[in-house]
Amino acid sequence: MTRETVSGSHRKPPVAAFLSLLGVFAVLPLALRGLDISLTLGTEVLIIALFAMSYNILLGTTGLASFGHAAFFGSGAYAVAIAQQYGLGGAAIDLVLAFLAGLVAALLVGLLVMKKRGIYFGLLTLAFGQMFYIVALRWDDLTGGETGLTGLKRPAPFGLDLNDHITFYYFVLAIFMVAVWVIWRITHSPFGSVLAAIKSNEVRTQYLGYHTARYKLGAIVVSGAFSGLAGGLYAWFQYAAYPQNLFWIESGNIVILTLLGGGLSSFFGPILGAAVFVGAQDLISSYTEHWMFFFGLIFILVVTAFPNGLPEALARLLSLVRRPTRTTDASTAAVRAAPNRGTTP
Amino acid sequence: MPSVAEVVSQLTNGVILGLILALVATGFTMVLSVMGIINFAHGLLFALGAYLSLTLVDVVGYWPALLLAPLAVGLIGILLEQAFIRRLYTKDPLFVLLLTFGIAMMGEDVIQMIWGKLAYSIAAPDLARGSIDLGFMIYSKYRLFMGAFALVSIFCVWLFLAKTPYGAMIRAGSHDSEMVGILGKNLPLIRALVFGLAAAMAALAGIIAAPLWSVRPQMGLDALLPAFLIVVIGGMGSFWGSVLGGLLVGITNSLAVMFVPRFADLMMYVLAAVVLLYRPRGLLGTRSVLE
């Protein structure tokens, strides 16, 4: 799975990959029980993984590094919470509202940033993402201010009791699988190939006649909508919506865990990143109150040690252990990466 | 409706806040345009300035602390650049932003370990205590001191950039410029210098803001986010753009405090959004640091 490129040529649905994904997550509760780990951790991994997959529509597929994605995730969470305050509820309504909230939030930010790229895009998404946090803090009659909105109820679709850990896990898994499939479809569609072209070279894409800003806006909106959906699930998960869900640290987390999983080059990578990161987060916060210190450390480690993600780092490690002579491979790779590659006879 | 005196005094507050923010933002935009990176730890350096002065004031007194704390933070900035950031110049700037995210998080936690979670306040120096009657209004002496100090600092930085050989090198090293290649072996020195200078400026802003802002671990973000918006408003890479942007943000904030107090800190975002829509490059957006 390491080289299943986001924009790659394998456009047939990877049925085997989806089935193994389903298989792994279907038996995960058993494994967690064996290890004496709470299933809620598994549920959280699923939701954050969905968030990361949504995020990767921008980073991995379109090549745009957003640093304000918590705004879309949090908007989804607040949409569910606020709807319930006004007596609106039910699984379908909650999820549709969460999706739409993420979509609208992303549309607002997207209209401001769609013409930008690179580092300026990062700066703007960070700033305007944080704006949503401030709105949540200040508009307290709607959002509950600093304490957020608590005491939410999980709905009971088809008579299922979602307060039961196992039922909730499998319900989230079902939504996760469908959403990931839809995201796969979108990123491997004609629209997705324009995004891949933009990632590869935006100026060239304009010279193909594309109004690239519009496609970027489209990518932001789609990505934001699915992030909102993940946020809605998260509101159910924590029975609440908190301003922290919109905070910059959350935006940073999603970038780092997407990178950690190898999301720049792999479609399914963010899922691995979410599993490792959420696991580490849980471990750290159960041992120390100085979680920020260790989170910061994770950021620095990922950026300096495995910027291309765990899968690639593992592959490199393995090849080192197995065959020390692999250096020749590395040098041909370097030649291929050199800009003047073709001129060698 | 607020009275005229109230409005004038609020506007003055706004201008002074704007000057402090401009001091933070000019350093931030200098790093941005010379190195092409976003330093998210810039806010941490602002906070460190305030905290260091908090400790130093008790040891050496106010005025020496005002000198020593920025120097110390400047050194910390150079250290950060040398130890971490330098390794990432050849990579996507996204990585530097994430790295400085990490540094900001660690730094905030270290501050909590050393100074605790609670907020402190710093006493104003004797010279600037109390208030002064300006004839048409009574105004805090310390705020005037703050404004004057920030103004002088900004002017000194400009003098340094515009009139000294090192300043000329920094201007030449500006990100878009082809001069980067020509500077060659001087480039590492210039980058360290810029980073150190920007860190010291942030710290200085932190120190003079400390008696009015509560000194708390999260204070860095309160200065950093306005700095982001100021860059958007003033224009990326423009020194005077940052000053202008700072003033506009300060004034917007002070007016908002009077008229829409609950959403006061949202108004600068609105301002930035409006500027972005009508002047995508910012008010004075150009390609170099000084223009």
Next chain:
Amino acid sequence: MSGLKTENLSVQFGAVKPVDDVSVEIAAGRLTSIIGPNGAGKTSFFNLLTGLYQPTRGKVFFDGQDVTHMPVHQKVRSGLTRTFQILNVFDTLTVAENIRAAVQRRHGRSAYMFCAPDRHGPVEDEVDAIIERVRLKEKRNIRANDLSHGHRRHLEIGLSLATEPRTLLLDEPMSGLGMYESSVMGEFVRELAQDLTVVLVEHHMSVVLSISDTILVLSQGRLLASGTPAEIQANPQVQAAYLGTGRYDLPQEGAGHA
């Protein structure tokens, strides 16, 4: 007709004026080359024509219409596009995917999110036709990254052809190519000029002289001369300009990477 025209076109970066008050007419249906000694402003002029740079002063007309401030994608849609000297193909995509990304827009399919990109007959037929036209049939499913330099040059032109241009601007399509590859490219460009207006910036003088209908010579940002290849070769001013730089571009042909 799909000709290009400039009026007092100038651009300034700081104190430098790479293009200074150039007014020319580039006739439709012909192959026009822009030459000049190094630093003459060829590339800047080219970038002004194609909208990569915005002029400080002056105007660009395409088909008699002022396109100076028209966004790039609209210029392309009205039939004006370009290639790049520094290769600008989509490295991570295969040859077919590269071309398809360009073709599908004209079939109105680029906003489709819920289907595969390569299942639409008319698009695929056109993709295949273009791949064949740029002689990359055997490389159809190879990633652009893994192509040879010469093949990447062909792909670059294929991308531009896929936008169905009426006027195509080629930015040094022979740079980095060997002698044989260059002459093949020269023939290919000549072939393109049968259906299109072609504007060429190129260093390989022998090729330029043999295939062009008209040549424009720029020197120090200004238009020095224009005429047929024979007229340009005989022009003493042009010879002086080339001599003045202390080097000929002429003998360099084909020996690009000796």
